[in-house]
Amino acid sequence: MSEERDFRLVVNVLGWAAMAFLVFPVIVTLLVSFNGSFFIEFPPSSYSLEWYRNIANINKIGEATLISLLIATIAATLVTVMALGTAMAIVRYDFAGKAALTSFLLSPVAVPIVAIGIALVQFFIRLDIAFTWYSLVIGHMVLVAAYPVRTIVASMTLYNPNIEEAASSLGANRWVVFWTVTLPQLKPGIISGFLFAFLISFDNYPISIFLVRGGLTTMPIELFNYISQNFDPTPAAFSTLYILIISLVIMFVEKRYQVISLSVGR
């Protein structure tokens, strides 16, 4: 019995340590955002809401957040639609180069993000669309493409392909089978894939930094610019709001669509 107890002890310690590593920075951010003094200090000696009011003073923060939202929505939508086709091809059919494509798409992207950023900017300059919306959307699509493929492949391998034959024997043609059976069955994979793509695009810095110039800017870039010139806790306040909103969205989606937690590493 003592080995059982030891085993549990080790598992518990590791589990709580992992939780602490994940949660501790969030707690620090939260506390610092209510800091009363101008400098970031922990634990805070006094509390205020001043830094929340100061969020508006981050340069172009509203406009940049809106652009980030739009870019993330467009890139995630396009990538998810493309991933649906890719996942079906990978799971259902055999074709030349399938193994290579699968491991490329299903492994975390092996190239450093900064390298992708440099490659993209050179590529877009050649195409003469650098520093435009197009380049930003396409760049972000490259960044997030692997995630929905993974989640949709995962949910496809989980479901019983007989239900499509059952539908077809009941009189549904290829399109109707897709709309009424295939798509609803893949919903958890599609939604979680979209969410991954959206979130990764939304707070991406290293790709965007290469693709924006002038008026075109994104939220993480403006936030970082602010941090590099100011030392006050305003970014902590912004981050706290950001974490709160994202957590609510994820909780809602999890509850509403019972999105299975299809883990993706990067």
Place this chain on the structure above:
Amino acid sequence: MARLDLSDLCFSVGALDILRSVNLTVEEGTCLALLGPSGCGKTTTLRCIAGFVQPTSGSISFNGQPVVGVPAHKRNVGLVFQDYALFPHMTVAENVAYGLKRRSVPAAECKQRVAEALELVQLDTLADRLPRQMSGGQQQRVSLARALVIRPNVLLLDEPLGALDRKLRDQMQVELKRIQRDSGITTIIVTHDQEEALSLSDRVAVMFDGQIQEVGTPTTLYREPGSRAVMEFLGASNILDGTAVSAEQDGSHIKIRDSHTLKVSDALESGRDVQLGIRPEQFLVETESPVGRENSIAATISEVVYKGPHVELYVETEQGLRLLAQRRIRGIAAQDTFVIGQSVFLTVEPDAILVFGR
């Protein structure tokens, strides 16, 4: 409802012949069991009829209308999968209504037909459940209702009771038989379970290696199979090699392995090599020597297997001939207890011995 004809149906994948000229007719409103070991091609036959795969050659017709080339969704075939294949995101009623919606049946009629179908399978009270909230037996019945509600030309059941436990399977057998008879839909049941095949169908087709070996009613197929292979596949049997030694008016004597002579009711010319098939339950097992009776074999019990309603006795004669006999257990008294090493006498009627050519 339709008559189903398969003629010269072949299906190959590369160099592998899965179906090798399947010929089969299922009369309108009857139920046929397609029975065979796994890998014999019975599921492929089903998939050809449903339209999921196209045969390499040969024809399939419903009521004389050829259907090869007609896509699956236009064949009006009802299918029940072994794993039920219910739509997990739809309620029971929505599952059953699926086929009617594809046929644009008006809402009121659709509702009524769904209710009727659910009543037929006795699930009318569970219409709003999701499949995952139901037991295996209930899901099976939803699947059946979903297939029946479209009034299919042919109903195809793929190992319908395979995933159910014993007791439920027995219940569903009776249920399935009633539903098939009441609905009068031409039905094919694919199964590897001989008991299921015998008890559910009007006729049984035994399939080996991509071909139909024999078709007949359950009774004739069990009692008088046309070949040794069919006899061995359908239930337990003793197969003995022998040679006809003398012919008589009412039959002939067959010598088995220099040891015994058995009388059969078939007239066979002397010197002909044959195989004899005897069902274990055809042996009369006695502990006293039945003096002066024909076809009596003295043997020693080497193994006793208790099966509830009967015991299986594995016996061996002095000459090394091994046989399987069955004895039904009547009464609660212990006089039917057999022990290993006990001497017994097996007797079989001449007309209970089947003779196959060699």
